[in-house]
Amino acid sequence: MGKDFTKGAAWIRGQIVPVAEATIGVTDWALTHSDVAYDVVPVWEGAFFRLGDYLDRFVTSMHSCRMDVGLSRAEIEAALHAMVARSELREAYVAMVAARGTPIIPGSRDPRNCANHFYAWCVPYIHVVKPEVAEAGATLWLSDNTRRIPDDSVNPRAKNYHWGDFTQGLFEAKDRGFETVVLPDHAGNVTEGPGFNIFALKGDKVVTPDRGVLHGITRRTALELARAEGFRTEERALPVAELMEADEVFLSTSGGGIVPVARINERVFSNGRSGPVATRLRQSYFDLLRDPAHRTEIAYD
Amino acid sequence: MGKDFTKGAAWIRGQIVPVAEATIGVTDWALTHSDVAYDVVPVWEGAFFRLGDYLDRFVTSMHSCRMDVGLSRAEIEAALHAMVARSELREAYVAMVAARGTPIIPGSRDPRNCANHFYAWCVPYIHVVKPEVAEAGATLWLSDNTRRIPDDSVNPRAKNYHWGDFTQGLFEAKDRGFETVVLPDHAGNVTEGPGFNIFALKGDKVVTPDRGVLHGITRRTALELARAEGFRTEERALPVAELMEADEVFLSTSGGGIVPVARINERVFSNGRSGPVATRLRQSYFDLLRDPAHRTEIAYD
Numbered sequence: 001m002g003k004d005f006t007k008g009a010a011w012i013r014g015q016i017v018p019v020a021e022a023t024i025g026v027t028d029w030a031l032t033h034s035d036v037a038y039d040v041v042p043v044w045e046g047a048f049f050r051l052g053d054y055l056d057r058f059v060t061s062m063h064s065c066r067m068d069v070g071l072s073r074a075e076i077e078a079a080l081h082a083m084v085a086r087s088e089l090r091e092a093y094v095a096m097v098a099a100r101g102t103p104i105i106p107g108s109r110d111p112r113n114c115a116n117h118f119y120a121w122c123v124p125y126i127h128v129v130k131p132e133v134a135e136a137g138a139t140l141w142l143s144d145n146t147r148r149i150p151d152d153s154v155n156p157r158a159k160n161y162h163w164g165d166f167t168q169g170l171f172e173a174k175d176r177g178f179e180t181v182v183l184p185d186h187a188g189n190v191t192e193g194p195g196f197n198i199f200a201l202k203g204d205k206v207v208t209p210d211r212g213v214l215h216g217i218t219r220r221t222a223l224e225l226a227r228a229e230g231f232r233t234e235e236r237a238l239p240v241a242e243l244m245e246a247d248e249v250f251l252s253t254s255g256g257g258i259v260p261v262a263r264i265n266e267r268v269f270s271n272g273r274s275g276p277v278a279t280r281l282r283q284s285y286f287d288l289l290r291d292p293a294h295r296t297e298i299a300y301d
Numbered sequence: 302m303g304k305d306f307t308k309g310a311a312w313i314r315g316q317i318v319p320v321a322e323a324t325i326g327v328t329d330w331a332l333t334h335s336d337v338a339y340d341v342v343p344v345w346e347g348a349f350f351r352l353g354d355y356l357d358r359f360v361t362s363m364h365s366c367r368m369d370v371g372l373s374r375a376e377i378e379a380a381l382h383a384m385v386a387r388s389e390l391r392e393a394y395v396a397m398v399a400a401r402g403t404p405i406i407p408g409s410r411d412p413r414n415c416a417n418h419f420y421a422w423c424v425p426y427i428h429v430v431k432p433e434v435a436e437a438g439a440t441l442w443l444s445d446n447t448r449r450i451p452d453d454s455v456n457p458r459a460k461n462y463h464w465g466d467f468t469q470g471l472f473e474a475k476d477r478g479f480e481t482v483v484l485p486d487h488a489g490n491v492t493e494g495p496g497f498n499i500f501a502l503k504g505d506k507v508v509t510p511d512r513g514v515l516h517g518i519t520r521r522t523a524l525e526l527a528r529a530e531g532f533r534t535e536e537r538a539l540p541v542a543e544l545m546e547a548d549e550v551f552l553s554t555s556g557g558g559i560v561p562v563a564r565i566n567e568r569v570f571s572n573g574r575s576g577p578v579a580t581r582l583r584q585s586y587f588d589l590l591r592d593p594a595h596r597t598e599i600a601y602d
Contacts, residue, residue, distance in 0.1 A: 010327060023324030024332070026311060026398070026422050031325070033464035034335035066472060097327070100468075109429065109481070109495070111471050121327050126408065146453065150487070153450040154465035162463050163334035164455035167401075170412050171367060180410070186451070186487065194410070 008123035009087035011079045016086045019121050029114060030099035034161050037061035042125065042254050043084055043092040047295035051077070053217045058096055061158035066111075067098045069118035076118065084122050085300050091125035093255060128195040128255035133179055134282065137262025137274035138251070140193070141173035141181045142240065148183040148191040151212045156192070159214055166194035182264075185212050189237045196253040197222075198261075200238055200246035201231070201277055207242070210235040218285075222252040225284045229277070248275030250282075257285035309424035310388035312380045317387045320422050330415060331400035335462045338362035342518075343426065343555050344385055344393035348596035352378070354518045359397055362459035367412075368399045370419035377419065385423050386601050392426035394556060429496040429556035434480055435583065438563025438575035439552070441494070442474035442482045443541065449484040449492040452513045457493070460515055467495035483565075486513050490538045497554040498523075499562075501539055501547035502532070502578055508543070511536040519586075523553040526585045530578070549576030551583075558586035 003018050010022030029035040039058035042049050059073055071079070076096060084092055101115040129138050146168045154162050169181035182193040190198060191212045197219040199208045206226040208219060223233045243249065249261040249269055258281045260274030269275060274282075288294060304319050311323030330336040340359035343350050360374055372380070377397060385393055402416040430439050447469045455463050470482035483494040491499060492513045498520040500509045507527040509520060524534045544550065550562040550570055559582045561575030570576060575583075589595060 012327070019328065020326065022327045024327060025321065026313070026323045026325060026420060027320065027424070031332050031337075032462055033468055034462045035464065035468055036332075107427065107431075109471070110475050111468050112475055119327060123328070128410065130408075147451065149450050149454040149463075150448065152446065152448045152487075153454070154463075154469075160465060161333055161335045162450075162455075162465050163336065164461060164463050167334055167336055167412050168455075170410070174411050174413055186453075 005087045008089070008092075008121060009083050010119060010121040011083040012119040013117075016083050019123060022119065022121055024099065024119070025102070027102055028099060029102060029111070030097070033100065035065075035100035035111070036097055036161050037065045037067060037158050038095060038097040038161065039159050040254050041080070041094045041096070042289075043089065043094055043122070043298065044125075044289040046090045046300065047297045048080070048094070049289055050217055050221070050294050051296040053220070057159070057217065058098075062098045064155065064158045065098070067100065067116040069098050069116050071118050079118075080120055081298060083120055084298050087122050088300060089122060089124060092122045093124070093126040094120065094122040096120045126255045128253045129179060129251070129259045131256070134256060134259040135274060137260045137270065137272065138179045139177070139263045140249070140261050141169070141176055141178035142190070142264050143169045143172055143181055143183050146172065146183060147186050148212055150186060156212055156214050163194065170194060184240055187237075189239055190243050193251065195255055196251040196259065198238075198243070199250050199252065200243045201248040201250070201275070202246050204231055205234060206231045207234045207236065207238050209238045211237065216252055216254070218252040218254050218257060221285060221288065222250075222258055222281065225258075225281050225288070228284075229280070248278050250275070250278035258282040306388045309390070309393075309422060310384050311420060311422040312384040313420040314418075317384050320424060323420065323422055325400065325420070326403070328403055329400060330403060330412070331398070334401065336366075336401035336412070337398055337462050338366045338368060338459050339396060339398040339462065340460050341555050342381070342395045342397070343590075344390065344395055344423070344599065345426075345590040347391045347601065348598045349381070349395070350590055351518055351522070351595050352597040354521070358460070358518065359399075363399045365456065365459045366399070368401065368417045370399050370417050372419050380419075381421055382599060384421055385599050388423050389601060390423060390425055393423045394425070394427040395421065395423040397421045427556045429554045430480060430552070430560045432557070435557060435560040436575060438561045438571065438573065439481065440479045440564045441550070441562050442470070442477055442479035443491070443565050444470045444473055444482055444484050447473065447484060448487050449513055451487060457513055457515050464495065471495060485541055488538075490540055491544050494552065496556055497552040497560070499539075499544070500527075500551050500553065501544045502549040502551070502576070503547050505532055506535060507532045508535045508537065508539050510539045512538065517553055517555070519553040519555050519558060522586060522589065523551075523559055523582065526559075526582050526589070529585075530581065549579050551576070551579035559583040
């Protein structure tokens with residue numbers, strides 16, 4: 001019908017439309033209560049990467065938020081396929097969203113009685129950190145006054161849109177000339193940043209925080225790749241002091257893979273460049289994106 | 302044009318439309334980062350109540366979130382007037398929203414470079430607690446495992462849509478047969494609930510939390526009304542134990558005024574009915590809604 005899908009597509013209310021036409025109502029609790037479970041899967045060279053892992057996590061998140069969107073996992077997968085095929089995007093950032101909706105009984109304040117609904121959208125692949133910045137080694141601001149929302153307030157393992165702490169941290173980072181931000185928790189441990197997990201490499205050991213963070217699929221991939229390189233990996237509390245004493249620091253994100261870090265606040269790593277191990281892991285991640293074992297090919301027309 | 306405004310109206314992108322037609326894009330950071338400053342002002346018997354106070358707080362919230370929606374305070378006020386007049390609602394819940402929007406440079410992750418925008422909507426007056434429940438005395442669940450998002454993670458004094466902790470608490474409350482929920486902080490003090498502040502009355506003293514809560518306009522009204530009744534008022538940390546030892550407990554909300562509480566978990570107040578002082582304050586609030594000193598009349602056609 002001549003629709004323009006170059007900026008992306010959306011699947012919403014059973015229709016596939018250009019992403020700019022996909023909207024939700026201003027009274028939907030998805031917006032007014034940030035009451036959403038979502039997930040993001042990358043598409044690379046015409047295939048979803050680790051699609052089953054992302055769908056598993058999305059379904060788990062919906063259950064933990066007690067949402068029922070009335071679609072099976074297979075129907076959600078089919079919607080994602082049809083949408084990306086229609087967009088013709090071969091490298092894409094694909095979001096799937098379960099929204100609380102609005103109360104079935106007008107005026108109700110009961111989250112159990114809402115019309116939950118599903119939508120999805122895809123846009124050209126997003127790099128959380130631009131490739132040229134990642135290759136040179138990103139600069140990271142470790143906030144000293146904004147703390148990550150604790151896990152007994154909002155569960156970080158169900159991917160969610162509660163980004164107020166990240167947004168505040170991003171303002172602090174950008175004002176100081178840093179690329180992005182990582183937040184500490186209330187006990188002096190490092191947690192995560194807007195869209196990524198963090199890793200500290202020291203000797204033959206790679207450590208990443210376990211509590212108060214999303215258990216990222218790319219985090220999992222990064223741990224697998226590190227072990228394949230012969231490193232021991234540990235998922236546990238990572239004190240700020242230990243992070244600052246690391247040999248190398250890197251980030252993991254579905255939007256760009258492994259990102260070496262060259263600097264955190266005043267601390268310079270690897271002479272202000274990307275570290276050798278992180279650089280290798282970054283390349284290994286992009287190689288893995290091409291591994292048929294992890295790819296679900298999309299049937300474009 | 303025969304549009305149906307019985308369910309409410311919205312002012313969006315300079316147009317007044319039925320509320321169901323007011324939508325925002327699924328990629329707007331208002332949704333994907335819950336990056337919104339908002340406020341809600343009640344309309345009662347055809348007039349805004351304490352409109353200046355609500356607009357003051359909204360403008361302060363926008364500044365603290367570093368948003369510029371390109372409208373003056375007077376233009377925002379005019380939009381609210383025109384919208385409510387068009388809706389013909391004489392009792393309304395009126396929301397004004399500043400949204401982060403999307404990056405001006407596609408792919409940017411910098412919150413400083415987004416196209417911020419304003420919209421507003423109104424619906425028939427919302428009672429956060431139904432009047433018949435409020436009059437009988439509401440039941441309140443004090444959560445023992447969900448904590449309010451701390452103020453060094455998200456600033457609660459800029460009214461925001463980060464409700465994940467409240468939603469979790471509401472599920473706990475509803476599952477146990479309670480009307481609504483109030484959350485403790487991480488230090489064992491009481492904070493607030495979904496859409497309301499809380500007060501403990503003991504002897505000649507009324508205490509309400511000061512930190513980690515919205516400084517509600519109805520909270521301010523409740524403190525003024527309590528002082529007019531001869532009570533001393535204190536704004537400070539309110540330990541859970543002190544709340545449970547109160548003579549009376551009540552809530553304040555722009556959606557329903559003063560709400561007496563008859564029970565918190567196993568603790569019954571006022572023999573399971575609304576307390577005498579809270580009942581008087583509730584009536585005083587509805588009387589005050591008619592006080593010309595606080596009213597800004599709406600010019601309906």
